[in-house]
Amino acid sequence: MGGYGLYVWGSYVVTFVCIVGEILLISNRRRTLERQYGLIHDLNKKETENETTS
Amino acid sequence: MAINWFKYSSPASFYSLAGKMIPIFVFAAVALLVAGLYVGFFVAPTDFQQGEAYRIIFIHVPAAWMSMFLYVVMAFWAGIGLAFNTRLSSMFATAIAPTGAMFTFIALWTGALWGKPMWGTWWVWDARLTSELILLFLYIGFMSLQAAIDDPRRADKAGAIIALVGVVNIPIIYFSVQWWNTLHQGASVSVNQAPSMATTMLMGMLIMVLASWMYSIVVILKRTRVIILERESHTVWVAELQKKGAV
Numbered sequence: 001m002g003g004y005g006l007y008v009w010g011s012y013v014v015t016f017v018c019i020v021g022e023i024l025l026i027s028n029r030r031r032t033l034e035r036q037y038g039l040i041h042d043l044n045k046k047e048t049e050n051e052t053t054s
Numbered sequence: 055m056a057i058n059w060f061k062y063s064s065p066a067s068f069y070s071l072a073g074k075m076i077p078i079f080v081f082a083a084v085a086l087l088v089a090g091l092y093v094g095f096f097v098a099p100t101d102f103q104q105g106e107a108y109r110i111i112f113i114h115v116p117a118a119w120m121s122m123f124l125y126v127v128m129a130f131w132a133g134i135g136l137a138f139n140t141r142l143s144s145m146f147a148t149a150i151a152p153t154g155a156m157f158t159f160i161a162l163w164t165g166a167l168w169g170k171p172m173w174g175t176w177w178v179w180d181a182r183l184t185s186e187l188i189l190l191f192l193y194i195g196f197m198s199l200q201a202a203i204d205d206p207r208r209a210d211k212a213g214a215i216i217a218l219v220g221v222v223n224i225p226i227i228y229f230s231v232q233w234w235n236t237l238h239q240g241a242s243v244s245v246n247q248a249p250s251m252a253t254t255m256l257m258g259m260l261i262m263v264l265a266s267w268m269y270s271i272v273v274i275l276k277r278t279r280v281i282i283l284e285r286e287s288h289t290v291w292v293a294e295l296q297k298k299g300a301v
Contacts, residue, residue, distance in 0.1 A: 002100070004107035007171050011110045011164040015117070018156050022273060025152075030280045037287070037296045 065142050065282045066291045072275040079271045086265035093258035101255075108255075110168040115259055116266040118161040121189060122224050124154035124270060128196075129221040132214035144210035145285065147217060148200060149277040153270050155193035162186060173237060181230035182238040185223055192220040206285055 001008045062068045094112040101108040128150040135144030165183065166176045177183065196216045203209035231240045242250045249256050286292050 001109070002106040004105060004171055007107055007167040008109050011113055011167045014163055015113050015160050018160055019269070022153065022156055026273065026276050026280060030276075030283075033280060033283055041296050 063140055063142055065145070065286050066289070068142055069279055069282050072279050076272055076275050079268050079275070083265055083268035083272055086261055086268055090258055090261035090265050093254065093261060098254040098258050099252070104172060107168065107171050110164050111255070112258055112262045114161060114164040114168060116263040117157045117164065118186065119263055120266045120270055121154055121158035121161050121186070122227055123267075124150050124157065125189060125193070125217075126221060126224055128154060129217040132210070132217040135210055136214035136218075141207070141210075141285070142282075144207075144214065145281045146274075146278055147213065148210070149274050149281055151193055151197050151200075152277070153273050155190060155197065157266070157270075158186065158190040158193060162190065178237050180236040180238055181234040182227060182236050185227040185230055189220075189223055189227060192216065192223060196220075 062071055090112065094109060098109075100106060128147045131143045131150070132147035134140060135142075135147060162183075165186075169178075170176050196213050199216055200209040200213045203212055230236060231238055243256065251259075283292060283295075
């Protein structure tokens, strides 16, 4: 890059890291939610299974 | 036959619409990114004055334009949510903020890395750089304020005030290079003048702007879907999705 490599690649690398980071953060947030819902779903199932009529 | 203009203002229907839209924009974002980088690195020539360092422009300008555009869009939806009390509008504004903040940071970072070799300094307190930094603080303020308030509807309203008041910063950023004596150069691209950039460089830059726009749409739609799931977790339709394992 004609001697400007540090600046040009420094820009592109940080941008790439930010973009990948953002995508990973969103996926993580969604997966956490799915796990929470999975737990709640299991708890609800156990509750209804353990219910008695008396 | 009456058109229901407000069909997609319901979180449930928007959730599935967004899910169908995402793949289209992913394809567009990737295609434009590849095209933009190709033009930027293999078609656009070396700059006479700046050498290869100018290639930072293919990130710096798209990031700066997106940072400003996304703020206006965020303020618009926050305003709609505040005025009409619509939940989804505010959820959308909340979804936009982190992406806008990211682009603002990238604009500042790449600007500093471009400024050091060209101007001899990482930073100056000139009008454009300072107002872009203020934009970053506005985004962070918006996100922090919303995070600090427990009730999501109150958080929406409070955030909307910051978003709307901060919109005044956008024309300040845009016109700063005309109104003040700035180190940052003036507009090379404008609506009423021929561009003062080489065509290949301009094309690369514009393709990258479109690529960032498509990317923003993807990421914001994904985040909105997650926010909808979080905030509508008490509803029947989310429970149905859970049962189907489609969450």
